[in-house]
Amino acid sequence: xxxxxxxxxxxxxxxxxxxxxxxxxxxxxxxxxxxxxxxxxxxxxxxxxxxxxxxxxxxxxxxxxxxxxxxxxxxxxxxxxxxxxxxxxxxxxxxxxxxxxxxxxxxxxxxxxxxxxxxxxxxxxxxxxxxxxxxxxxxxxxxxxxxxxxxxxxxxxxxxxxxxxxxxxxxxxxxxxxxxxxxxxxxxxxxx
Amino acid sequence: xxxxxxxxxxxxxxxxxxxxxxxxxxxxxxxxxxxxxxxxxxxxxxxxxxxxxxxxxxxxxxxxxxxxxxxxxxxxxxxxxxxxxxxxxxxxxxxxxxxxxxxxxxxxxxxxxxxxxxxxxxxxxxxxxxxxxxxxxxxxxxxxxxxxxxxxxxxxxxxxxxxxxxxxxxxxxxxxxxxxxxxxxxxxxxxxxxxxxxxxxxxxxxxxxxxxxxxxxxxxxxxxxxxxxxxxxxxxxxxxxxxxxxxxxxxxxxxxxxxxxxxxxxxxxxxxxxxxxxxxxxxxxxxxxxxxxxxxxxxxxxxxxxxxxxxxxxxxxxxxxxxxxxxxxxxxxxxxxxxxxxxxxxxxxxxxxxxxxxxxxxxxxxxxxxxxxxxxxxxxxxxxxxxxxxxxxxxxxxxxxxxxxxxxxxxxxxxxxxxxxxxxxxxxxxxxxxxxxxxxxxxxxxxxxxxxxxxxxxxxxxxxxxxxxxxxxxxxxxxxxxxxxxxxxxxxxxxxxxxxxxxxxxxxxxxxxxxxxxxxxxxxxxxxxxxxxxxxxxxxxxxxxxxxxxxxxxxxxxxxxxxxxxxxxxxxxxxxxxxxxxxxxxxxxxxxxxxxx
Numbered sequence: 001x002x003x004x005x006x007x008x009x010x011x012x013x014x015x016x017x018x019x020x021x022x023x024x025x026x027x028x029x030x031x032x033x034x035x036x037x038x039x040x041x042x043x044x045x046x047x048x049x050x051x052x053x054x055x056x057x058x059x060x061x062x063x064x065x066x067x068x069x070x071x072x073x074x075x076x077x078x079x080x081x082x083x084x085x086x087x088x089x090x091x092x093x094x095x096x097x098x099x100x101x102x103x104x105x106x107x108x109x110x111x112x113x114x115x116x117x118x119x120x121x122x123x124x125x126x127x128x129x130x131x132x133x134x135x136x137x138x139x140x141x142x143x144x145x146x147x148x149x150x151x152x153x154x155x156x157x158x159x160x161x162x163x164x165x166x167x168x169x170x171x172x173x174x175x176x177x178x179x180x181x182x183x184x185x186x187x188x189x190x191x192x
Numbered sequence: 193x194x195x196x197x198x199x200x201x202x203x204x205x206x207x208x209x210x211x212x213x214x215x216x217x218x219x220x221x222x223x224x225x226x227x228x229x230x231x232x233x234x235x236x237x238x239x240x241x242x243x244x245x246x247x248x249x250x251x252x253x254x255x256x257x258x259x260x261x262x263x264x265x266x267x268x269x270x271x272x273x274x275x276x277x278x279x280x281x282x283x284x285x286x287x288x289x290x291x292x293x294x295x296x297x298x299x300x301x302x303x304x305x306x307x308x309x310x311x312x313x314x315x316x317x318x319x320x321x322x323x324x325x326x327x328x329x330x331x332x333x334x335x336x337x338x339x340x341x342x343x344x345x346x347x348x349x350x351x352x353x354x355x356x357x358x359x360x361x362x363x364x365x366x367x368x369x370x371x372x373x374x375x376x377x378x379x380x381x382x383x384x385x386x387x388x389x390x391x392x393x394x395x396x397x398x399x400x401x402x403x404x405x406x407x408x409x410x411x412x413x414x415x416x417x418x419x420x421x422x423x424x425x426x427x428x429x430x431x432x433x434x435x436x437x438x439x440x441x442x443x444x445x446x447x448x449x450x451x452x453x454x455x456x457x458x459x460x461x462x463x464x465x466x467x468x469x470x471x472x473x474x475x476x477x478x479x480x481x482x483x484x485x486x487x488x489x490x491x492x493x494x495x496x497x498x499x500x501x502x503x504x505x506x507x508x509x510x511x512x513x514x515x516x517x518x519x520x521x522x523x524x525x526x527x528x529x530x531x532x533x534x535x536x537x538x539x540x541x542x543x544x545x546x547x548x549x550x551x552x553x554x555x556x557x558x559x560x561x562x563x564x565x566x567x568x569x570x571x572x573x574x575x576x577x578x579x580x581x582x583x584x585x586x587x588x589x590x591x592x593x594x595x596x597x598x599x600x601x602x603x604x605x606x607x608x609x610x611x612x613x614x615x616x617x618x619x620x621x622x623x624x625x626x627x628x629x630x631x632x633x634x635x636x637x638x639x640x641x642x643x644x645x646x647x648x649x650x651x652x653x654x655x656x657x658x659x660x661x662x663x664x665x666x667x668x669x670x671x672x673x674x675x676x677x678x679x680x681x682x683x684x685x686x687x688x689x690x691x692x693x694x695x696x697x698x699x700x701x702x703x704x705x706x707x708x709x710x711x712x713x714x715x716x717x718x719x720x721x722x723x724x725x726x727x728x729x730x731x732x733x734x735x736x737x738x739x740x741x742x743x744x745x746x747x748x749x750x751x752x753x754x755x756x757x758x759x760x761x762x763x764x765x766x767x768x769x770x771x772x773x774x775x776x777x778x779x780x781x782x783x784x785x786x787x788x789x
Contacts, residue, residue: 014263014266044265046272052405053420055402055406109402174262
């Protein structure tokens with residue numbers, strides 16, 4: 001049976017602002033209880049391996065770090081047919097399976113979700129392996145959650161604020177943003 | 193340089209036209225290939241530049257070793273579970289933790305499912321289109337396609353109407369051109385050899401593989417609690433199994449196990465009735481394209497995988513054996529010891545790292561990772577925009593791993609050669625039967641197609657092994673053993689002040705090792721050597737070239753502007769470069785290009 005909606009955070013939390021998509025998905029999950037049929041998933045950087053998830057969703061909302069060519073930390077909502085255009089560039093061949101190929105393959109299989117939305121942030125810094133979100137990008141998580149709420153409402157889902165923390169996390173506890181940041185090793189007294 | 197002969201026996205000549213193929217992605221951004229062509233468009237020099245994994249050892253320092261798997265799951269975009277597995281094995285080895293029988297069986301089952309899925313996805317989604325011309329499929333006769341299908345397999349989806357439907361769907365999709373999945377390939381290139389009906393057959397199975405992929409991965413969801421990024425546990429597996437209870441929350445029930453059993457049957461049917469016949473059909477049209485062998489006829493390495501007995505990581509236990517073949521001597525397979533400091537060593541003379549003495553290599557337990565980005569004097573371009581690399585100097589973010597000083601190829605072909613040379617009957621039977629059907633000698637395996645064929649055979653082998661392992665798991669559960677984890681030493685207060693361990697095995701792409709050192713309950717040092725580092729390795733201080741560079745030499749290109757032959761050979765290794773390609777510029781900016789100069 002298909003999910004009514006899939007909220008997919010994509011990116012790599014080990015690469016500074018590249019983690020935005022996952023952190024936004026986690027934040028949405030921490031704040032709201034999702035109605036039945038709405039699933040929040042940490043998609044990581046799984047590329048073509050995310051296809052089964054995408055195909056099993058009637059509606060798809062993506063959080064991601066996207067190079068819009070805008071100033072750092074710019075937040076944008078992209079909907080419908082525009083989404084694939086922002087999810088990849090022309091590549092040398094189709095063999096580099098990016099998320100654009102995932103959407104294309106879903107369409108070819110006749111199972112492209114009926115609604116698409118992308119909440120993207122312009123990254124400030126990517127090249128900080130083991131680092132977390134830059135403050136400017138982190139500040140956009142709140143606004144990103146509000147955008148997601150609006151999108152999901154427009155799709156007919158009512159989100160209920162949680163009264164207690166969720167039992168299950170979106171990602172593994174060891175990578176929870178607070179533990180991840182606090183656990184970063186210091187080298188000569190400076191963050192590595 | 194002009195012409196030189198490397199110590200491992202390859203002739204390099206960089207005097208001809210240079211072609212740069214750069215599928216650069218900016219993060220973990222992986223591979224760039226530069227080649228020189230002679231006047232007949234034959235590759236005479238090849239340079240593989242990679243950028244991966246910089247600093248993993250740094251980010252894990254000071255972390256809880258029991259959490260390392262969760263970090264290592266994220267270092268690569270595709271191979272999550274395989275890193276998690278080696279990570280928990282490394283910590284278990286360091287702390288002398290014995291995992292229960294069920295945990296070993298479940299891990300084997302998950303890895304076998306990973307092999308089957310990974311190989312299948314690689315073949316149909318990432319590699320088949322190096323051989324299959326989708327545009328040509330549009331002009332195929334569905335009736336001829338149906339006849340071809342019925343001649344090669346008993347797979348039921350074979351009617352002319354079925355292929356006609358697929359063809360219509362495909363035509364509509366290609367004509368709509370909205371998403372461009374089939375754009376930017378080299379359709380119509382003379383390097384494509386299949387007749388239209390074989391192209392339609394393979395393209396149809398590409399679509400069926402998309403469907404099948406949805407099923408097989410459920411095995412990971414069941415045992416790992418979720419997918420992608422299933423959960424792992426130092427000491428065993430985090431799932432609980434209850435075969436008497438229909439559906440307690442969070443417990444793997446009989447209903448789920450029955451579903452897995454069905455998926456295993458489907459996996460066997462799909463690999464044996466679709467994947468293998470397709471492979472044979474495609475290979476039969478490319479028999480004379482025997483390029484791309486590289487190191488495979490000389491030096492191959494396997495660490496061994498799928499321990500039949502829990503906690504026994506030896507050839508007595510491995511279903512796919514470990515071993516090293518050197519100089520093509522199949523009669524003498526060397527034993528591999530991943531702990532021996534004289535066997536596996538990493539060199540950095542051509543890598544963007546610094547050692548006090550770069551003529552020597554370090555075993556991972558003594559590993560040093562000090563970045564040093566500098567370009568050789570003959571580089572063209574700038575540090576941020578390299579037009580042509582100078583391979584006489586440092587030129588890659590990958591270190592150069594060597595086994596007793598030898599550059600080695602790893603992956604399915606290496607595993608199959610080691611297993612064949614070790615006399616494993618199940619593997620020999622598969623290989624011999626394929627070769628005799630195609631009328632090819634064993635030396636035909638030493639090629640791009642040999643690599644692709646070994647991967648297909650291994651997918652089938654894995655699907656069948658899943659059945660055996662699943663049955664064994666069911667027997668063990670029915671005998672009353674439901675333990676999935678050993679938590680005796682999970683509490684850090686039980687650990688020694690210092691410990692070190694290694695987790696090693698075979699990822700779908702090849703030999704993978706994680707070496708960990710633990711001090712005062714925290715990670716003190718963590719080093720990984722991944723399969724792509726072996727295969728895409730830069731040169732070493734002696735000048736030995738790695739597997740990618742070796743495999744490209746001697747290959748004629750039909751058209752220097754369309755590097756189909758380069759992609760074919762590099763893709764046959766299943767390179768780990770699809771990771772993290774999704775942060776992209778908005779339209780128009782091309783991050784990948786082919787430059788001929």
